[in-house]
């Protein structure tokens with residue numbers, strides 16, 4: 001008989017004083033005092049005990065030299081992809097990067113030339129734009145359409161922009177941060193059709209691939225077609241799924257051998273070839289033992305999303321949560337308030353005491369929105385919502 005352990009996501013763990021960017025840096029970065037930090041994509045849940053145990057065992061060894069990923073590591077990553085995502089990958093496709101943002105920068109630098117243009121779908125995770133601008137590439141945006149609160153892609157505009165011969169790379173966010181969409185197979189097939197038609201390399205940032213709620217299904221971009229698989233780089237990591245970002249480990253999956261050689265050349269060029277010793281240990285344990293934790297975590301996050309949605313609907317109807325299909329990031333539409341971005345930002349920090357990501361950081365079409373991190377004990381979200389409500393009461 002398999003005994004399923006129940007995890008307690010209500011448990012509050014004090015993270016202050018652990019050099020946590022989310023907690024220890026919030027007041028300084030936002031310019032407030034005692035802010036409730038619901039910003040950067042970092043969860044406040046303890047990882048399953050098997051990860052802590054594996055790390056403790058590795059630490060006890062007391063030698064931490066250069067590390068490579070073991071055969072077991074590759075096998076468990078392959079198993080995870082096959083089991084969770086029905087994607088049969090080969091060991092040699094799995095390349096390393098300390099993080100997905102590093103990989104995006106390496107890819108823009110190595111796969112495009114000055115004068116090339118990089119396409120992103122805004123509003124989107126800010127490092128996408130930066131990875132292009134850092135390398136002096138021109139940015140082209142294909143804004144998502146907000147259809148009465150539900151986001152979809154604008155394929156007419158996408159085709160128009162991809163048809164520009166200077167656009168050589170598209171960074172796809174799938175599932176999408178911050179709008180919470182889990183793109184359907186049909187939507188991804190349309191992207192692939194257009195990218196292939198205009199010979200554009202697709203970098204699919206699938207770091208949120210495991211964070212998908214019931215009723216939705218994530219399709220790895222490379223599974224869309226052979227052409228898509230052959231002309232794409234898929235960025236994955238255990239770091240969002242199991243909150244291991246501080247351990248710096250991600251898996252960049254590249255089926256095409258010449259794209260892979262080019263990527264690995266970039267990795268070596270910047271001396272990023274060896275994975276973090278503890279990152280490898282934690283990732284292996286997470287993929288081996290973490291599935292039930294993840295399933296329960298997703299149920300908990302969905303409850304949190306429902307809580308915030310219903311709270312706003314009932315108490316602050318001018319703020320509206322975008323329906324969330326995946327990720328643990330809520331995208332709240334505040335445009336009904338009619339405030340400009342600075343007024344909204346100051347109100348949230350100074351009057352409501354909340355550190356939330358401002359929508360305009362995700363592109364101009366994110367103005368009037370804020371992003372809230374839902375991966376925390378519900379008691380913290382309750383406190384945050386109460387503070388928000390009383391700030392509005394005082395304000396009025």
Ligand SMILES: Cc1ncc(COP(=O)(O)O)c(C=O)c1O
Nearest residue numbers: 041099100101102125177205207
């Ligand atoms: C879409 C997306 N890509 C990448 C990252 C960060 O990845 P890493 O920490 O591996 O650089 C995040 C973090 O929030 C993200 O949302």
